[in-house]
Amino acid sequence: MMPLRPLAVVTPRGEEELLRSLAVEGAVPLGGGSDLIPGLSWELASGDALVSLAGVPALRRTDALADGSVCLGAAVTLAEVARHPLILGAYPALADAARAVGSWELRAQGTIGGNVCLATRCRFRNQPPLWRDALQTCYQSGGDVCHAAPASRTCVAILSGDTVPALAALGAQLEIWGHAARRLPIEDFYSGDGAHHISLAKGELLAAIHLPADPPTAAFRKWRARESIDFPEANAAVSAVWREGAWRAPRVFVSAVGPAPVRVVAAEALLDGADWSEDLLRAAGELARKAVHPYDNGQLNVAGRQIAVRGLVARALGDLQNARRERGL
Amino acid sequence: MKLEASARQTAQAVPNRIESWAKVTGQALYADDIEWPNMAYGCLVRSPQAHARILGVDLAAARSMPGVLAAIEGPGSSAPYGIMPSNQDEHALAVDKVTYLGEPVAAIAAESFRQAYAAARAVRVEYEALSPVLKAGAPEKSLPQVREESETGNLHKAVDLEFGDVATGLQTASYRREDRLFYQGNNHVALEPHAVTAFWQPNGQIVVQSATQVPHYVQRSLAKALGVPEHLVRVMVPTLGGGFGGKSELFPHEVAAALLSRRCGRPVRITLSREDVFYTHRGRHPVAMKVETGFDAESRIQAMSFESVLDGGAYGSYGIASTYYTGALQPTTYRMGAYRFHGERWYTTKPPCGPKRGHGTTQPRALLEVHMDRVARDLGLDPIELRRKNLQPAYSVTVNQLDITTSGLAACLDAVERMSSWKERRGRLPYGQGLGFACSSYLSGAGLPIYWNPLPHSGVRIAVNRDGGVHVACGLTDIGQGANTVLAVLAAKALGVCLERVQLTTQDTATTPVDLGSYSSRVTMMAGNALLAAAQHMLSLLTEAAAHHWEVPAEAVARDGEDFCVDGGGQRAGWTEVVRWAEAELGPLAASGGYTPAPPRGRHKGSGVGPSPAYSFSACVAEVAVDDLDGRVQVKRLYVAHDPGTPLNPQSVEGQIRGGAVMGLGEALMEAQAFNPDGRHRGPHLLGYRIPTILDVPEIEVAVVGEPDPNGPMGAKEAGQGPLNPVIPAVLNAVREAIGVDLSETPLTPDRVLRALERRRREEAR
Amino acid sequence: MPESVLRLIVNGRPQQLVAADEMTLLEVVRDRLHLHGTKDGCAAGSCGSCTLWVDGVPRLACVTLAKTVQDCEIVTIEGLAGWWGKQHAADAAELHPLQAAFAEQGAVQCGFCTPGMVMGGAALLRDTPSPSRAQIQEALSGHLCRCTGYEQIIRAVQAAGRRMLDEA
Numbered sequence A: 001m002m003p004l005r006p007l008a009v010v011t012p013r014g015e016e017e018l019l020r021s022l023a024v025e026g027a028v029p030l031g032g033g034s035d036l037i038p039g040l041s042w043e044l045a046s047g048d049a050l051v052s053l054a055g056v057p058a059l060r061r062t063d064a065l066a067d068g069s070v071c072l073g074a075a076v077t078l079a080e081v082a083r084h085p086l087i088l089g090a091y092p093a094l095a096d097a098a099r100a101v102g103s104w105e106l107r108a109q110g111t112i113g114g115n116v117c118l119a120t121r122c123r124f125r126n127q128p129p130l131w132r133d134a135l136q137t138c139y140q141s142g143g144d145v146c147h148a149a150p151a152s153r154t155c156v157a158i159l160s161g162d163t164v165p166a167l168a169a170l171g172a173q174l175e176i177w178g179h180a181a182r183r184l185p186i187e188d189f190y191s192g193d194g195a196h197h198i199s200l201a202k203g204e205l206l207a208a209i210h211l212p213a214d215p216p217t218a219a220f221r222k223w224r225a226r227e228s229i230d231f232p233e234a235n236a237a238v239s240a241v242w243r244e245g246a247w248r249a250p251r252v253f254v255s256a257v258g259p260a261p262v263r264v265v266a267a268e269a270l271l272d273g274a275d276w277s278e279d280l281l282r283a284a285g286e287l288a289r290k291a292v293h294p295y296d297n298g299q300l301n302v303a304g305r306q307i308a309v310r311g312l313v314a315r316a317l318g319d320l321q322n323a324r325r326e327r328g329l
Numbered sequence B: 001m002k003l004e005a006s007a008r009q010t011a012q013a014v015p016n017r018i019e020s021w022a023k024v025t026g027q028a029l030y031a032d033d034i035e036w037p038n039m040a041y042g043c044l045v046r047s048p049q050a051h052a053r054i055l056g057v058d059l060a061a062a063r064s065m066p067g068v069l070a071a072i073e074g075p076g077s078s079a080p081y082g083i084m085p086s087n088q089d090e091h092a093l094a095v096d097k098v099t100y101l102g103e104p105v106a107a108i109a110a111e112s113f114r115q116a117y118a119a120a121r122a123v124r125v126e127y128e129a130l131s132p133v134l135k136a137g138a139p140e141k142s143l144p145q146v147r148e149e150s151e152t153g154n155l156h157k158a159v160d161l162e163f164g165d166v167a168t169g170l171q172t173a174s175y176r177r178e179d180r181l182f183y184q185g186n187n188h189v190a191l192e193p194h195a196v197t198a199f200w201q202p203n204g205q206i207v208v209q210s211a212t213q214v215p216h217y218v219q220r221s222l223a224k225a226l227g228v229p230e231h232l233v234r235v236m237v238p239t240l241g242g243g244f245g246g247k248s249e250l251f252p253h254e255v256a257a258a259l260l261s262r263r264c265g266r267p268v269r270i271t272l273s274r275e276d277v278f279y280t281h282r283g284r285h286p287v288a289m290k291v292e293t294g295f296d297a298e299s300r301i302q303a304m305s306f307e308s309v310l311d312g313g314a315y316g317s318y319g320i321a322s323t324y325y326t327g328a329l330q331p332t333t334y335r336m337g338a339y340r341f342h343g344e345r346w347y348t349t350k351p352p353c354g355p356k357r358g359h360g361t362t363q364p365r366a367l368l369e370v371h372m373d374r375v376a377r378d379l380g381l382d383p384i385e386l387r388r389k390n391l392q393p394a395y396s397v398t399v400n401q402l403d404i405t406t407s408g409l410a411a412c413l414d415a416v417e418r419m420s421s422w423k424e425r426r427g428r429l430p431y432g433q434g435l436g437f438a439c440s441s442y443l444s445g446a447g448l449p450i451y452w453n454p455l456p457h458s459g460v461r462i463a464v465n466r467d468g469g470v471h472v473a474c475g476l477t478d479i480g481q482g483a484n485t486v487l488a489v490l491a492a493k494a495l496g497v498c499l500e501r502v503q504l505t506t507q508d509t510a511t512t513p514v515d516l517g518s519y520s521s522r523v524t525m526m527a528g529n530a531l532l533a534a535a536q537h538m539l540s541l542l543t544e545a546a547a548h549h550w551e552v553p554a555e556a557v558a559r560d561g562e563d564f565c566v567d568g569g570g571q572r573a574g575w576t577e578v579v580r581w582a583e584a585e586l587g588p589l590a591a592s593g594g595y596t597p598a599p600p601r602g603r604h605k606g607s608g609v610g611p612s613p614a615y616s617f618s619a620c621v622a623e624v625a626v627d628d629l630d631g632r633v634q635v636k637r638l639y640v641a642h643d644p645g646t647p648l649n650p651q652s653v654e655g656q657i658r659g660g661a662v663m664g665l666g667e668a669l670m671e672a673q674a675f676n677p678d679g680r681h682r683g684p685h686l687l688g689y690r691i692p693t694i695l696d697v698p699e700i701e702v703a704v705v706g707e708p709d710p711n712g713p714m715g716a717k718e719a720g721q722g723p724l725n726p727v728i729p730a731v732l733n734a735v736r737e738a739i740g741v742d743l744s745e746t747p748l749t750p751d752r753v754l755r756a757l758e759r760r761r762r763e764e765a766r
Numbered sequence C: 001m002p003e004s005v006l007r008l009i010v011n012g013r014p015q016q017l018v019a020a021d022e023m024t025l026l027e028v029v030r031d032r033l034h035l036h037g038t039k040d041g042c043a044a045g046s047c048g049s050c051t052l053w054v055d056g057v058p059r060l061a062c063v064t065l066a067k068t069v070q071d072c073e074i075v076t077i078e079g080l081a082g083w084w085g086k087q088h089a090a091d092a093a094e095l096h097p098l099q100a101a102f103a104e105q106g107a108v109q110c111g112f113c114t115p116g117m118v119m120g121g122a123a124l125l126r127d128t129p130s131p132s133r134a135q136i137q138e139a140l141s142g143h144l145c146r147c148t149g150y151e152q153i154i155r156a157v158q159a160a161g162r163r164m165l166d167e168a
């Protein structure tokens, strides 16, 4: 056991108190803590005051809004996401992604907000303190070197939340609270710098996730070392709308291969309105493989992670085809 | 819901574990669960460098921190020790250099663990970095020497054995083939991390409560390290949360806890973190191997030459034995005209390797069985048929002078062939699917102790009290494999009483006769035989007392259930009554027994490694599906057959077979104690070192075959280690069948499989 | 170093203690309440040994800060039989059927994973009286066992489920 250093836990009950607590120097949002607590004990994360979101009712709700969209509070647990009728009905790919996270207990504890805001991961940093003691401090820890990509000027640690590509493929929007509330598409949330990977200002938090009305058909796939527990070594989600006998407006996202999800525009162009033969899906997968440039900072070997992307995308696209056939279209 | 109270079980209905009730209710106490009055907490300061000279250790800052009671560093703190008598190369705390990342350098005791941890983080050590040494078998002069003691450069030990004329055997062979494999190292990952509490009492006695598989060796080594006579050290083992070889010698935290206790006058607890366990290691050696075999025209092995190069890590540990073991058991499955073995073990700046389930025999078995499959392919033979032509028979002597008694090997082959529908299905599965076969054998206890002596390997003392209770004392250690249960069940059976009468005292060096420990699958065989000897002695005391009482000859006294009676004579008395007669006559009743294996047949150097009173045999068929797109090797089903002699506790034997098979699966598919080029462990935690989850495990069909072995207690051999070995090559062979690619390195992780497939794709495109 | 008064109901008994905010629930249960049945196998959320119930939900005590479960009901392995007894107006000495099944089916070897497994499995059985093999595997997918190979654990959950249905 590596004990946590002294800190305060703050448990606000309402929105105002929450924002006030978060505005304090050293305050950090605490979702389920399934990532933050191990991170603190390994001296990877910092924070003098952990502001728990669990007691704020507005963050725990899953609401169907009048316009047909769904608003998912950031503190809703992944287990709840995975079994909620609204999600299972209209956004099954999100339920699949939520179910692919960690294990049963981690999903009961981990929140969707924490999954979206999850710290990036890297084999040269996500190690116990002793392991790093004699290693030169890297960008993410405030130093000026990257062990994974020595030529890089920024951190290339891996965005590892499983729900991210699914939410991106579905066209989800994030609702941010802070000095002023704002909304942005999830794919704009990630900066591409693994050390400061999400665009949240001090005192801001992710409050809710908005899932669109009339969502496209979507599918999620994950590649990892074991069938359970492990973080993704690569994951992918795709979506498209079946209209007039063809798939339109495809969205193809690959994640867990760098600090931000990668949108594979070339594959989308290839797929839009085309005849989705097995070969075409393989070709789209191949385009995705070429579009990603992982570094060797995951658990599995980098060449393998890149090759796996081809299969992930091809299979996810195949899942869309299967979903269509099941619905008799 | 009531347990079918184990206390009410009879000897006939064997419970899975006599202590299950404690384990399912949370009452079982493990080493980190026991609170001693006035206990202090220790923490080791470990090296963040893989290889460095220590220039200075500054404990001042740590000493002044809140709650700190004692702080110690290496020089002068303890004498060198080591599990092998010829390899006394370890210090609890590094003295002048560190040779792996994580090596203990200093130790702190404080009022609370938090305080000890904080103080340990505050210790400043100055190092002069040296280049890490990461590769075994590299005799480059430029590399720094890891241990001064090593033979030449970083070569720790080289061994050569030859039986018969291998050169001629290979030359005159009608077919010969050479194969190589690199077998990656791996850790035991017992779920319980090591923990110890040591109390250097003011009266000079040192009481140690530790999570160890070998209390006797810990007592011996600790006495040496501390410079005190052995009788002043008492080692007790609480409930142990798994071992698999990882808790089989004295460790730095055990010595440090004793030293800190002397400094602060209080019991000191040190519990390792999961990270610490990966640094403490002593797991399976990474081994690079080569085998060459010559066959005669009838496809029989004429000669075999086997070479292994072991990457030993920073210390000797069991390494010399491990090295010999990589050449010892090839001939126990296959008869061969001549056999040669060359083994080398090298020091590297990584955590020391040692024994893990299957000690040293797992790696060569993997290559040997892959090799046999490739031979069968070349010769156009069914892989199982090729083995059948070459089996070492029961009641025979192997080419390397090992005495085989019973052998269920042929029966194992038959069983997995039948269960898997091998004949109907092999070679007929679509691309991406395959069946693979392998077989193996293992020891039921090493024939010789680690340090030479003429004393029993195991001792049992039975006392029977006037309350009718039977008290069995034995130094054996239950590491979760069920050794206590076997002992209790055997005692009940041998004495003809119900299990509820039996009370055990085990795993405590002060109150029990010595048993060497839970390694090399020796416990059932050796403690079992010792128990039978003691029980026989006790029974004769009681029988004679009854005979006296009834004034009949002892031969006339018979048993009916627990009762004693005289056949046809009408005399009858209950167990307790006879016990009282005997105690009245003889005083308090005690009987003891010991077991020493027969001396080995071989007289050559190295002949001490390999002999065993009996060998277990196993075979496995693995059925796999390899996913072309994601590289995942999905083992769909395992068929495992094992010959454990008499299965004394069938449910437990099944559990050992399943557990061993799944551990083998982990080694085949995912586990790697691997290092970065700078000497850092790739991930000293359960996300960086991955073991199978419940979702990674296929259904396993188990067959238990074989017959009672004359040397085993009531015919028993072993099941704890053997069933692991064939699983790995069976999976490797099945993957070859499925995708037609020979992989030359374990484990078969999906990235590795994908890369191999991609390579082939590119080659085919060219 | 902020401390607060922690109020928990542990195995049916109200507990009050002063604890630093950075204390995990695992530290509180093991070190402060001396309930050592809950195990520490990794302290990093990756093995399941520390599983206990927080308001009926199986949770990893090693990655849960005690203060975030203020006023919650905690059930540990030591309290499972008592919880079961309360549900079924049974004798306090009786085991939860899953505890008995673990012992009988050979699901226990070294026993270190057992408390976590049992807490996870008992929660599953409470919500899903006759779980499929796949459901059992999913519920226990975060629980590592190094000894058994898992099959006998799956059998124990199935057997307990059957027995609970028979007796219901």
Ligand SMILES: Cc1cc2nc3c(=O)[nH]c(=O)nc-3n(C[C@H](O)[C@H](O)[C@H](O)COP(=O)(O)OP(=O)(O)OC[C@H]3O[C@@H](n4cnc5c(N)ncnc54)[C@H](O)[C@@H]3O)c2cc1C
Pocket (backbone or CB within 6 Å): A028, A029, A030, A031, A032, A033, A034, A035, A036, A037, A038, A053, A074, A075, A078, A100, A101, A102, A103, A106, A109, A110, A111, A112, A113, A114, A115, A116, A117, A118, A119, A160, A161, A162, A163, A200, A204, A205, A206, A207, A229, A230, A231, A232, B687, C044, C045, C046
């Ligand atoms: C063994 C193990 C395996 C895991 N496997 C996976 C996996 O396979 N896939 C996966 O995706 N994850 C995995 N995780 C990580 C984690 O459990 C999940 O990602 C989970 O969803 C995180 O949610 P949380 O609420 O627990 O996050 P927390 O730990 O509470 O927070 C994570 C980060 O997000 C910040 N944060 C939390 N909520 C907000 C918010 N509303 N606004 C702004 N910032 C916020 C926190 O400050 C922190 O930096 C694993 C974790 C462990 C320990």
Ligand code: SF4
Pocket (backbone or CB within 6 Å): A121, A122, A123, A124, A125, A138, A139, A140, A141, A145, A146, A147, A148, A149, A154, A155, A156, A157, A194, A195, A297
């Ligand atoms: S990617 Fe580079 S900078 Fe980022 S955490 Fe890894 S080593 Fe550090």
Ligand code: FES
Pocket (backbone or CB within 6 Å): C039, C040, C041, C042, C043, C044, C045, C046, C047, C048, C049, C050, C051, C060, C061, C062, C063
């Ligand atoms: S100890 Fe909590 S999951 Fe391992």
Ligand code: FES
Pocket (backbone or CB within 6 Å): B191, B241, B242, B480, C107, C108, C109, C110, C111, C112, C113, C114, C144, C145, C146, C147, C148
């Ligand atoms: S019984 Fe030992 S870890 Fe499960």
